[in-house]
Amino acid sequence: MTDNHPFGSGMFQGQAKFVDYAHMNQQEVQVNTLDEPVLDTLLRDINMILYKLSYVIIPRMKETQGRKLRNWDLWGPLLLSLLLAMTLGINSNQSSDTIFGTIFIIMWGGSAVITVNAKLLGGQVSFFQSVCVLGYCVFPINVAAVVITFLQSYFGFFLRLVIVGVAFLWSTFSSLSFMSSMMNEEKKVISVYPIFLFYMFLSWFCIFI
Amino acid sequence: MSSNGSALKGSATPDLAKQVLAQKLAQQIVNQIVSDDVIDDKIEEEENQNKEPTCCQMFCAPFTLKYYQPFFNDLTSKVIAQKLWASFFPFKATFFEIQDGKPDLYGPVWIYATLVFAVAAAGNISGYLATPSNIAFHYNFEFIPTASSLLFGIAFLVPFAIYMVMKMLGGRHLHLTSVICIYAYAQTCIIPVCIVCSIPNPQLQWGALIYGMINSSLFLIVNYWGELEKNIQAKKHIVIWLIAGCQVVLLLLFKMYFFLYVYTNPYTGSRFDQLTKIVHTDHSFLHHHQQH
Numbered sequence: 001m002t003d004n005h006p007f008g009s010g011m012f013q014g015q016a017k018f019v020d021y022a023h024m025n026q027q028e029v030q031v032n033t034l035d036e037p038v039l040d041t042l043l044r045d046i047n048m049i050l051y052k053l054s055y056v057i058i059p060r061m062k063e064t065q066g067r068k069l070r071n072w073d074l075w076g077p078l079l080l081s082l083l084l085a086m087t088l089g090i091n092s093n094q095s096s097d098t099i100f101g102t103i104f105i106i107m108w109g110g111s112a113v114i115t116v117n118a119k120l121l122g123g124q125v126s127f128f129q130s131v132c133v134l135g136y137c138v139f140p141i142n143v144a145a146v147v148i149t150f151l152q153s154y155f156g157f158f159l160r161l162v163i164v165g166v167a168f169l170w171s172t173f174s175s176l177s178f179m180s181s182m183m184n185e186e187k188k189v190i191s192v193y194p195i196f197l198f199y200m201f202l203s204w205f206c207i208f209i
Numbered sequence: 210m211s212s213n214g215s216a217l218k219g220s221a222t223p224d225l226a227k228q229v230l231a232q233k234l235a236q237q238i239v240n241q242i243v244s245d246d247v248i249d250d251k252i253e254e255e256e257n258q259n260k261e262p263t264c265c266q267m268f269c270a271p272f273t274l275k276y277y278q279p280f281f282n283d284l285t286s287k288v289i290a291q292k293l294w295a296s297f298f299p300f301k302a303t304f305f306e307i308q309d310g311k312p313d314l315y316g317p318v319w320i321y322a323t324l325v326f327a328v329a330a331a332g333n334i335s336g337y338l339a340t341p342s343n344i345a346f347h348y349n350f351e352f353i354p355t356a357s358s359l360l361f362g363i364a365f366l367v368p369f370a371i372y373m374v375m376k377m378l379g380g381r382h383l384h385l386t387s388v389i390c391i392y393a394y395a396q397t398c399i400i401p402v403c404i405v406c407s408i409p410n411p412q413l414q415w416g417a418l419i420y421g422m423i424n425s426s427l428f429l430i431v432n433y434w435g436e437l438e439k440n441i442q443a444k445k446h447i448v449i450w451l452i453a454g455c456q457v458v459l460l461l462l463f464k465m466y467f468f469l470y471v472y473t474n475p476y477t478g479s480r481f482d483q484l485t486k487i488v489h490t491d492h493s494f495l496h497h498h499q500q501h
Binding site for chain 1: 274277278280281284285286287289315318319322323326330333347348349350351353354
C-alpha cells in the first residue's frame with residue numbers, strides 16, 4: 001500500500017498511515033475515519049470516483065496506464081447506472097418502470113456475465129475489477145443520454161444517432177484497453193465481442209428516448 | 210538391498226567398500242523418505258477421489274465456475290467463426306467435425322443475447338416505420354424482457370426435449386451440452402432474418418421468416434442425419450418433425466408478437482412509404498371504390 005510513497009514504511013510505521021485515496025483498505029478506513037465529518041468522507045469518495053472517471057474520459061490504450069483502475073470500487077458504477085436509468089426513465093412516460101428495471105439488470109447482470117465469460121476463457125481478471133471497469137466506462141453513454149434529454153427539441157434523429165454513436169465508440173475503447181490486455185491473442189475477438197454488444201445494448205436505449 | 214553383495218565383491222580395500230556401502234544406504238534412506246511423502250500424498254488424493262461427493266457438492270456443482278470450465282477450454286475465435294459460417298450452409302454436415310468433440314457454451318449465451326437485441330431492435334424499427342407520421346410512436350420496451358424469456362427459455366427446453374426423445378428412441382453418443390450448442394448455432398441465421406424483417410413489408414417479412422425456418426431446421430436435421438440413420442432408423446420422422454415443428458412455432462411467435470404491427474393504410478402511408486416515396490396521395494383508389 002505504501003508502494004508509491006517516497007517515505008518508506010519504516011519511518012512512519014506505527015505512527016501514521018499514509019492515506020492513499022485510491023487504495024484504501026476498508027478496515028483501516030473505519031478505524032481512522034469514524035470520527036471525521038461526513039463531508040470529508042463524501043468528498044473523499046467523490047474524489048475517488050472522479051479520479052477514475054478521468055481514466056475513462058481519456059482512454060488509455062497502454063495497459064500500464066490503466067493500472068489505477070484495478071483498485072475497484074462499486075460506488076461509481078452504481079451512481080452511473082442509477083443516473084442512466086433515471087435519465088432514460090424520465091423521458092418515456094409509459095413504461096418508465098420497465099426501463100429502469102431493464103437498464104439496471106442489463107448493466108449489472110451484463111457486467112457479471114461478461115466477467116464470468118472472460119474468466120472462463122482463461123483471462124487473469126478479478127471479478128470486481130472487471131465489473132468496476134465496465135461500470136465506469138458507461139460514463140460516455142450517460143453523458144450522451146443527459147445531453148439528448150435536455151436538448152431534445154434541437155436535435156433531429158441523425159444528430160442523435162451521431163452523438164450516441166460517438167459515445168458508444170468512446171465507451172468501447174475505454175474498456176477495451178483494460179479487458180483485452182488480459183486475454184490471449186487467439187481469444188481476443190471472442191472476449192471483446194460481448195463488451196461491444198453490452199455497450200450497443202445500452203446505447204440503443206439512448207437513441208429512442 | 211541386494212546390490213550390496215555385488216559391490217562388496219569387486220572392491221579392492223574394505224574402507225572403500227564401506228564408503229560405497231554407506232553412500233548406497235544413505236541414498237536408499239533418502240529415496241525411502243521421499244517416496245513415503247509422495248506415497249502419502251497419493252494416498253490422500255485417492256481417498257479424496259474415492260470419497261463419494263456429498264449431496265451438497267453434487268447439487269452445488271452447477272453453481273461453481275469450475276463446472277463450466279471444460280466447455281471453454283481450447284476455444285479460439287477461429288473455431289467459433291468456422292462454426293458460425295457453417296450454420297449458414299445447412300446442406301453440408303460439417304458442424305461436428307469442426308466441433309471435434311468439444312462442445313462450447315460460449316455460442317449459446319452470446320448468440321441468444323445478440324438475438325434478443327436484434328429482435329427487440331428490429332421489432333421496434335418495423336413498428337416505427339409502419340406507423341403513419343401523424344401517430345406518435347412509443348418505443349416498446351416490453352420486447353426485451355419478453356424476447357429474453359422466450360429465447361433463453363427455448364435455449365434449454367427444446368434441446369432438452371430433442372435430447373430426451375433421441376435418447377429414448379435409441380440414440381447414442383449424445384451429450385446434452387452438445388445438443389444445446391448445435392441448437393444455438395442453428396439459430397444464428399435468424400439474426401440477419403431479423404435485420405431484414407425491420408422493413409415493414411409483410412411479404413418480405415414472411416419470406417425472410419420462412420427462410421429462417423428452413424435454414425435452421427435443415428441445419429439441425431442434416432447434422433444429425435448420421436445419428437438418426439444409424440440408431441433410430443424407424444422413428445427418425447418423429448425427431449425430424451419435432452425439430453421442424455419447434456422452429457415453425459418459434460418463427461410464428463416472432464411474426465405474431467414482434468413484427469405484428471404492419472400498418473397498411475393506403476391513404477396516409479406509413480413512415481416507411483414516405484421514406485421511400487412510394488405512396489401516391491391521389492385519391493383514385495377512393496373514387497374507384499365508390500363507383501362500385
